[in-house]
Amino acid sequence: MSTEIEHYEAQSVVLPVEPQNAIGQLMQHAEAMDVAFSLAEKMCNTSLVPSIYRGKPNDGTAAILYGAELGLNPIQSLQQIFVVHGMPAIYARTMVALMKSKGHKVWTEESTDESVTVSAQRHNETHVETSTWTMERAERAGYVPTIDEKTGKFALNSNNKLIGNEKYLKDPQAMLYAKAASEVCRKIAPDILLGIAYTREELELEEAANPTRVKSERVAAPKSGTAGLAAKLGVTESPEPALDRVTEPAPEPVVLASDPEIKALVDALAEGGITDKDEAIAFLRARTNRPEIQKSKDLTSAEVAAVLDFMTNGEPTQ
Known part of the structure; x- marks a missing residue:
C-alpha cells in the first residue's frame, strides 16, 4: 500500500514568466502594493475590519493584495481572508462563492446533523467530485470535543484548552458542510484557490489546539555611571558570573519515522x-x-x- 493517498486533482498548468515580462510584473506589483497600503492605512483604523487587521495596515495590505488575486474587492478581502501560521485562510462559503463565480458547480446532496454531502463539478468537465463528512468522521479526525472518562468533563490538552471545536456540538451541519465543501473545492479548482490550505472554520480549531503563547521578559533598568557610559559608547562589558544558574539538559535528538x-x-x-x-x-x-x-x-x-x-x-x- 502506498504511503501517499491519491485523489482527483483538477488539471492546472503554470506557464513560465518571460524574462522581459518579469520586471514589468514587479513594477505592477509595486504600484499595486502602494495603492493597497493607502487603502489599508485608512480602512484598518475603522471598526469595519476584523480585529486581526485593526491598526495593522501592513497585514491589511497583504490581505488586500491576496484577495485581489482571488477576485475579491478590498473590503471583501479584509473581511474574508485570515491568516494561520503564516498561511492564508478563507471561509468555506467564500470558497464556494469563488467557485461559482468562475462557472463551476457546487451543490449539497444531503445535510443533517449527522452527515453532510457536497458535490462539485468543474466547468466544461464531466467528472463530479463528492465529499461526505459525518460526525463519526469528524470525531476520528479529532475535531469534536470528547468526554474525558477520568474527569467526566470535556477532554483538555496540555495547555488546559478544549480539544476540538465546540461548534461541532452547537451547529454540526454548518461545520460538516464547511469540511465537505472546502474539500471538494480544493480538489476541483486548486488553481482558483491558489493553494489555500485552511478555511476559517479549520483556523478556529487550530487556534483552540495551539493557543498563542506570550513570552514574559524582564526589562532592564537604564544603566548609570561607568556602565551607562560604556553602553553609550558601544563597549561590551565582561559579563558577571551568573548565580544559581541551572544548566538545562540538551534536548534529545529528533528521530523521524522510518x-x-x-x-x-x-x-x-x-x-x-x-x-x-x-x-x-x-x-x-x-x-x-x-x-x-x-x-x-x-x-x-x-x-x-x-x-x-x-x-x-x-x-x-x-
Whole structure:
C-alpha cells in the first residue's frame, strides 16, 4: 500500500514568466502594493475590519493584495481572508462563492446533523467530485470535543484548552458542510484557490489546539555611571558570573519515522476509514498538535507510536 493517498486533482498548468515580462510584473506589483497600503492605512483604523487587521495596515495590505488575486474587492478581502501560521485562510462559503463565480458547480446532496454531502463539478468537465463528512468522521479526525472518562468533563490538552471545536456540538451541519465543501473545492479548482490550505472554520480549531503563547521578559533598568557610559559608547562589558544558574539538559535528538513505521500508520488509518490524504493530514495535525505537518514523513518515530497507540487504545501514550 502506498504511503501517499491519491485523489482527483483538477488539471492546472503554470506557464513560465518571460524574462522581459518579469520586471514589468514587479513594477505592477509595486504600484499595486502602494495603492493597497493607502487603502489599508485608512480602512484598518475603522471598526469595519476584523480585529486581526485593526491598526495593522501592513497585514491589511497583504490581505488586500491576496484577495485581489482571488477576485475579491478590498473590503471583501479584509473581511474574508485570515491568516494561520503564516498561511492564508478563507471561509468555506467564500470558497464556494469563488467557485461559482468562475462557472463551476457546487451543490449539497444531503445535510443533517449527522452527515453532510457536497458535490462539485468543474466547468466544461464531466467528472463530479463528492465529499461526505459525518460526525463519526469528524470525531476520528479529532475535531469534536470528547468526554474525558477520568474527569467526566470535556477532554483538555496540555495547555488546559478544549480539544476540538465546540461548534461541532452547537451547529454540526454548518461545520460538516464547511469540511465537505472546502474539500471538494480544493480538489476541483486548486488553481482558483491558489493553494489555500485552511478555511476559517479549520483556523478556529487550530487556534483552540495551539493557543498563542506570550513570552514574559524582564526589562532592564537604564544603566548609570561607568556602565551607562560604556553602553553609550558601544563597549561590551565582561559579563558577571551568573548565580544559581541551572544548566538545562540538551534536548534529545529528533528521530523521524522510518518507512515501515509510516506504512504501519497508513495501514492503521485506512483500517479506521481515513483514506483521503487531506483528512489523514488533518487527523495527524490534530493528534500531534503540529499544524505545520504536510506529509506523513514529517512525523517523528515517537509521534507515529503515539498516534498508533491512540487508534488502538483510544488514548495517547504518556
